[in-house]
Amino acid sequence: AQKITQTQPGMFVQEKEAVTLDCTYDTSDQSYGLFWYKQPSSGEMIFLIYQGSYDEQNATEGRYSLNFQKARKSANLVISASQLGDSAMYFCAMRESLYTQGGSEKLVFGKGTKLTVNP
């Protein structure tokens, strides 16, 4: 079963507007972490924001915020005031309990959403 689902293959937004990128996840663990990464055309995966399953508040990092709805198992990324440099692939990823994974650190990634910011 797919653990991370990103239903939007592509999204378009006007410069200076806000955009929400969707992510839903599937896990039976009580303890897990959720990450968002940005991948420009150069290929490097750039860490953006982290949300822990026990965090009571939604994570924020500058223009990035995470709309975490635990009961719905969703962790949507909100980018405010979009900039042309935000055009890239965006990946949602989950780290489950290390006990489930036999002690190994593993991230499971979604298929990504390609964001295009229009001038």
Add this chain to the structure above:
Amino acid sequence: ETGVTQTPRHLVMGMTNKKSLKCEQHLGHNAMYWYKQSAKKPLELMFVYNFKEQTENNSVPSRFSPECPNSSHLFLHLHTLQPEDSALYLCASSHQSTSESRETQYFGPGTRLLVL
């Protein structure tokens, strides 16, 4: 500037060639990873090393052979590859973390591999 470097950035090889990908991290991490990113597929974890010991081999074919001589360096040795092995190969590193920690994996720029 990234603390994880990868060389080469681009590689074209024939199916009978032997080549190696190199990854180096300058972040003091103790875990290193190889991922494969093919077109239109999620990032796939290939190998995990913790403190130089391989802790994960995600059913990767033996034509891919990892090597981790120390916590800062990771290699991926390639031999008799197939065209479907063409992909972006990403290296990452992290501190060994707990489930609740905010430790994240830091990625290198990747090696774009084309197998002819």
